[in-house]
Amino acid sequence: MAAKFARAVIVGATTPLGKELAEQLNAATHMAWDLVLLDGDAAGQVTAAGDEALVVQPITADGFDGADIIFFATESSLTREHWKAAVGKGAGIVDLSGALTAEDGALLLTPLLYNSLDLAANVTTTAHPAAWMLARTLSGLPTNAAVTATVLLPASIHGAAAMDELHAQTVALLSFQSMPSEIFGGQSAFTLRDAFGEGAKANFAAQEQQVNLDLQRLGKALSIELQAVQAPVFHGVTASLFIDAPVGFDLDAWLKSLPSDEIQVLTGDEEVSNQSANGQSTILVRTKLATGSRKGVWLWLAADNLQAAARNALFNAEKLLQLRPSSTVQ
Incomplete structure (x- = not known):
């Protein structure tokens, strides 16, 4: 059976929150996620992503290329430094760091607070756990x-x-x-x-x-x-x-x-x-x-x-993907 397919970038992939998020993305049954892992000081580290070993790459604008969703699970300072470059790539943004709460157009999105009319936004934040x-x-x-x-x-x-x-x-x-x-x-x-x-x-x-x-x-x-x-x-x-x-x-x-x-x-x-x-x-x-x-x-x-934050982030990503054309993988 064909499954929905999306490319996700996790900024802060070696943080506790980034690791939990990667686990939940890999465990998803109704979506196949192609993961790209980015981090600062941990660039070059090899980490497990489901059954696959991935190399953590440095945080650069090129790392956002081709992404459908970009998760910021890193320090708020790094989110502020890189999120505009991520938006410029046309990806949907899910901020788990709290850095974008006050940004114009950023939407707090959870199963408790969801209105399909709000999906014109492409920058979302998750609620504090x-x-x-x-x-x-x-x-x-x-x-x-x-x-x-x-x-x-x-x-x-x-x-x-x-x-x-x-x-x-x-x-x-x-x-x-x-x-x-x-x-x-x-x-x-x-x-x-x-x-x-x-x-x-x-x-x-x-x-x-x-x-x-x-x-x-x-x-x-x-x-x-x-x-x-x-x-x-x-x-x-x-x-x-x-x-x-x-x-x-x-x-x-x-x-x-x-x-x-x-x-x-x-x-x-x-x-x-x-x-x-x-x-x-x-x-x-x-x-x-x-x-x-x-x-x-x-x-x-x-x-x-960590589970609560990652689950809310996954919810945000799924809602953002409703706005984007998706491919399928067998």
């Missing part, structure tokens, strides 16, 4: 419900360098040695933080701002107060939410409606954590009714941030 997790879980709530959320972000949100530094800090602290702090601007291992130290290369404030901005656009009129916290974990985004249900709202019915293909509600001793969410395609949820005088419910959420 934490914002997508919250907005997907809270869909169906009335607009007068008040939600308070604390989101715990993993090191992988900031890329491979942050993961490496968290590992190095952990080893250094356990062996009573001095620890590196270039990425976090201070200690992150064994520590919960709501801000990074001066001179940190990772921008925590920008992450929190991105979650709030995307959540406002995805959650529409919901009233959500949110604080982000940096957690000393490598993967998996988690969140603690309190939903203050308005008078007359059937909270029990809403809770019963939560389970879906994308949301798994767990009970009893079943684990809901960043660790148990890793490798899962669903949002894990545990609920607990409020015990005080307020009518409401606590939700504890966990999701694989």
